[in-house]
Amino acid sequence: MRRKYYMLAALLIILFVTVNMFLLEDNKDIDRTVLISKPIAAKEKTLKKTFGTEGVVESSSVTYVYVEKDKGEIQSILVEEGQYIEEGTPLVEYRNDSAKVEIESLEQGNAELELEKEKLLEDRTVLEEELSETESLPDIDGEEEGDEHVHPSYDQTRPIQYEINNIDYSVKQIELKQANNQAKIDHLKDVSSEIVIESEVTGIITEVHGERRADGDPILTIASSNPLWAVAYVDEEHIHKVEPGQTVLLYPEFMKANRVFGNIIDVGAYPEKKDGADGQSLYPVTIEIEEGEAEEGEPAEDSADDNQVEEPEVLEEEFEGEDDAEGGTDELAVPSDESDEDAAESQTASLRIGAHMNADITLAELTGPTIRDDAVRYNKALVLQKGKLKQQNVVIGLHADKQYVIKKGLKKGQPLLREADLTIKTGTSYIKAADWDSLTKKRMKQFTGKEFSLLYLHGLLR
Template sequence: MKKKTWIAIGVISLVIIMISVSVYRQVFAKGPSVKTAEIKQEEISSVLMIPGTVKLQEEQMVYAAPDKGELKELLVEEGQTVKKGTVVAKLQNPQLDLEIEQNKLAIESANLKINQMDKKIKQLKDKEKTLADQVGKEEAKKQLAPELEQLEMEKKLANLDLKQTSLQKDMISKRQAELEIKSTIDGVVLSAKKPETSSMEGAMAEPFIHIGKLEGMTAAGLLSEYDTLKVSSGQQVILKSDAVPGQEWQGEITKIAILPQQSQAGLQNGSQAVQYPVTVKISGDTNSLKPGFQVIMEIETEKRTAMVLPIDTVHDNGDKPYVFIVKNGKAQKQKVKTGITSGEKIEVLEGVSKGDQVIVSGPDNLKNGLEVTVK
């Protein structure tokens, strides 16, 4: 009886060992599980991403200008809607008032002098007629000719003086018109405050009136020399802002500067790096955007049909990009040549054929020749 018990125990143990070996072979012998993907033809586009700043499409900034005059009256307030041509402020210039009075006197003096010359010339011609009765017409004209020429010369000079003072009047009138500051656009007054004396005497960095058109905005950024070769007017742009997460706006490139913009620091350091300003017109609802917001501008520079793989399939150790392909149950390292990247997709030009099982995800220690199991 005891012998039969030991035999039964031995049989059961053998069965357990066989089951364990089978499980081990199924779980471990086949290697770690991997997920694969096949190369396929899809539309892909290359996207250039540059930072930008939201700006008003149209704006007017009025700065303090002591040479024109001092602020006499501010006629608008912040938030007020104004039409083009609306007088928003008035200046005063005592020196200009003095010049106006002097000009009036100069014009009056010139006119009086001309009138006086006309009277003298008339009197001289009357005298010539009287004298002609006594000595003859030719002799009378000969005797009074020098005096007549002198009077006509003085009249000509008086006319020149009048013309000069009239030109001065026109110039003064223009300066006088500048004392009334008018809005150059239809828009909203974004700021209106009297300039401080210190700011008027200093750099005058801030405008005392700022008017902007809130309907329609633009974004401005900078392109490198290389990027200008890939970008042109009319290209579509997607704009995103961290200030308004989850929202994006459509835009279109309207202008790429011909001349570069170089920073002052670059000029001082002798740096040759230059950047070209680019302007993007934002379309659609821009109510959630404000001037000064920082945005990322995604510019689609190239679009075509290509053979692509998920971007996670391609690895790069600094030498040459490569992928792992499953062949005969093993991971095989394969060097590839890649093209443009678009989102989660990457173009593969060489190294992968249609039907190849390319590993997308697997163990961190994935190596060439490792046995794997495809999920």
């Protein structure tokens, strides 16, 4: 008899469980509620897909200083190899002792010309007196009848006047020579016996040739430091993705966590190295480094609580997204930390020519609402709207470092579940674990009586 009671009780329990399971699975009118904790919110961010490589800082141009023989002999070279110089820095000192000797020679020449001119002028005075006496003689009658009167000085004055004209021409030639000599004297007097050549560029003295130079070689070689270039090397697998205009983040090894910014200005068409990874050729990529100070910063690392919000704000406006294929990913992708709250403080740091750098070349970049990648599954995210959960269609724009930039389907600040559990259907009610230490009267009003009772019961059971 007791055995029958046991069998009947077991049958009733099985029947009760079966009926409840059937009702839970098939009855769509049952209002099921889920408890959620630590929701996240979409943040406006810029993510970048990058390719990492290495490079070296180089000068954008080289200036040579040559001998200027017209300035005299080199007295001294005023700079050393490796010295940093600015525009206007004294480089080479000349000494021109020949100028004084030349001035004396020209002045002596002018003095001799002056004596010659005075002698000619004295001769001219004598000729003018002789000409005047000849012209004062009376006329003489002609030898035959009908001849006109003939002046006795006619044949005598012509050669005298000719001599005077020659003297005038010679005096003018002497005066021209004196003027040319005086111009040379004035120029040489303006030129100092010690001449200093100054730099026209800012940069580094890379070589002082000095006495070792051959004829035609420069005295100095200056590598310009403004602007600076970086030359990075990219293997043949990735070189087709690199093109001029792409931005680059450079991390100089000697500057530790500091970074500088640059832009690609040239992509080499011919490899300069053939010893890359897996024997691949390496192509040079020239990067122009932007002017300004280096900033602190390293590629941002994904944080499990990066998008966490304590009390997400429920959006009143519903935004319907479009279903689309999930965007591609790149194993070399890293997020950008250029948002206002993550902006790094600027620090003064000088780049050095020849310094080695790590370079992150930006292959793709996108700004928009950004969330953790595990908050999306099959292009759907569970968003919180007016006390209900909704499977929201989203369009993924870029995937980088376990984060998605959403092109369509989410708005900045829109709250959603940390993980996309698609077993939760659209329209499912939710309740949030309450923080009893921070509850206020205003916050209490956000819960319905049913939600408050369930929260109270849940806390009491815990």
